[in-house]
Amino acid sequence: MAKRIINTTPKQDGFYMPGEFEPQEEVFMMCPYRGDNWRDGAKPAQEQYFAAAEAISRFAPVTMFAATEQYENCRFRLSEKIRVIELSYNDAWCRDIGPTFLVNGKGGRRAVSWEFNAWGGLKDGLYFPWDKDDLAAEKICELTRTDYYRTEGFVLEGGSIHTDGEGTILTTEMCLLSEGRNPSMTKAEIEKKLCDYLGAEKVIWLGDGIDPEETNGHIDDVACFIRPGEVCCIYTEDKNHPFYEASQDALRRLTEATDAKGRRLKVHKLCCVKKPVLTEGAETIDKRRGSATRKNGDLCIASYANFLICNKGVIVPQYDDENDSLALKQIKEMFPNYEVVGVRTKEIVYGGGNIHCITQQLPKP
Amino acid sequence: MAKRIINTTPKQDGFYMPGEFEPQEEVFMMCPYRGDNWRDGAKPAQEQYFAAAEAISRFAPVTMFAATEQYENCRFRLSEKIRVIELSYNDAWCRDIGPTFLVNGKGGRRAVSWEFNAWGGLKDGLYFPWDKDDLAAEKICELTRTDYYRTEGFVLEGGSIHTDGEGTILTTEMCLLSEGRNPSMTKAEIEKKLCDYLGAEKVIWLGDGIDPEETNGHIDDVACFIRPGEVCCIYTEDKNHPFYEASQDALRRLTEATDAKGRRLKVHKLCCVKKPVLTEGAETIDKRRGSATRKNGDLCIASYANFLICNKGVIVPQYDDENDSLALKQIKEMFPNYEVVGVRTKEIVYGGGNIHCITQQLPKP
16 A cells, blocks of 8 residues: 655655654654663653653654554553554664655655664664564555655665755764765765755755764754754753763854755754763663663763654653753743643663654654 | 443444445455464465455455564565555454444444454364454554444454344354353343444344354354345255255245344345365464364365455355356346456365455445
8 A cells, every 4th residue: 555666756756854843643653662772671661652652642643553562561551542553663763763754745745764774784783683673664654555765775764864844954974974874875975865865955964963872973862953944953061061072063063054045044052961861770671692782871862852843842851850941941942832841751761762763753745 | 542432332322333235445354374274384375365355455445464474475465555564463364353343324433342262262262372363353443543342251253243234133053152152141142242232133043154163153154134134145955065954044044034124034045166165285284282273175164155245346255166157146146236256265265264254344434
């Protein structure tokens, strides 16, 4: 029921990725389960995924995918308004393994299934194998009856891109030029691929992200579009903060950039956590060959920028940090007509991601 | 997203099972895979399931469910217009384990999730365990966002009932009064359960079905409503035919019966295979503790009555038998304004069922 489109690109066919701030029909998530990534059998993480799902469901219908063995548990713990559907996947990052949905402004909707290799494949990926993850996007296309393009031979995760829906893509060099993804492609070739498959005209490159070890610096922990012409960027003046250099560089590049329409960007600063979040409870994580090892005290990527914009809501990570309320206040100022909802996500951050990483929106066609 | 309705019955809420001849929105099927029921790794059976799916898809959209390990194969082999969705189940009988969908004549749709125990549980069921089968109906309700009733403590399979959608249920004593299902209930209690959960007024009981060992005599191999007031019933004058006695008795009972509206039924005779179909290739079936054993030469339940009515089509089993074309002709006479399509199903019959057993229609609300 979902046709794979060959021989053309989304751009040729008039399709593009809309901004996250555009109307959404549904949000997809995947319940975490693997004990070799999540502490305590993934139970604390599940609890926070579920709380995030309930928060999001106030603004759009939510479908939570669940692995076979967790289906009943997942169905039991979520409220009835959330739909639970069985699906197999290796780990639970719907942003990175789900389809990137596209629209054409004429009622049409398609998607991109990017090749996925667990954030770096055999070079510096986080686990092996990743076969179920790589199929998940197309299964979601089948489910939603969405025709899709497949970028065989081009590796990308949804969390490494943001768009204004008006021709501009935001990404990082650290991730897209990494050795574990598309090492044989030049920066210009990668730019063209992004523009062809996201229906865009221009790529704004930031430098480093803030998690070199995890996703190789996904953009969605650093900066995002909040509407055309305006971006949010993490910011700290604390020179000892682990995110200081990356955030200062990002701010500088964004301030100097122009978008596809030639506009200077308005940059909104978003605070960082006062006290870095460090891994806890790693001693309960299952040992498994092929999976990266987590250690207590490892720096976690606790960024307030990993929020999800969902219709008239913005769902924002909270870490029991001194700056939690400041982050909510700053985001509320960026989104004056939205409801800003904080959700505690420390357990999700222990596993390597956050609210934006665990969600994937289905835009209205 | 699918609410379990408690404390009321469909009948109380004004819901009923519509006739199969009413408009259908979609048909669900499940791809077979288990090597301990199907010969040759289920590959010949898959081929015939796929052919049936393609035939049905001419009359309604088809969704084929596939177990994780068969998902890609299934997607590859079916045409693009058929939707493939991952699901776990023990064996591939969507009629018996899927939900029975109900409507209320006012645009509403609900469903029943019957308790399932593999056609007889630990008494004379066909395999153990059946946990995934028993959950499948509710997963399909989630998928289709259909609120449902659950008959905890009451065992039934969809293939053991037929309805005219006007208050009458057709079933067999052999199955519904069997020791492996609801042995502590009286016939009157079972009648009430059927009427409460199918929104009906009257049960017409036939005696024996034609497969005592398999489903304990499901009605859908013997007789069905083709429209209100009219039924189709298998028939043979050959006293040595293995189906002779059951079919003669069924014909007699149907001829004498009146439906919920007090009408005498018009009974259309449908021929049986000339030469009984016997199991072949059983030596390639996997051995497994807990699964019934199939032997070469076992009688198969090759009935032409196990057809599916699907909008303006009728999909009819064919066995390379001398009577194949007669069956098509007789069914064409019963359905003058329908397209009657034959599909070869000998491999499906080797596994214990047929076209009606492997499908489940979603009626239009």
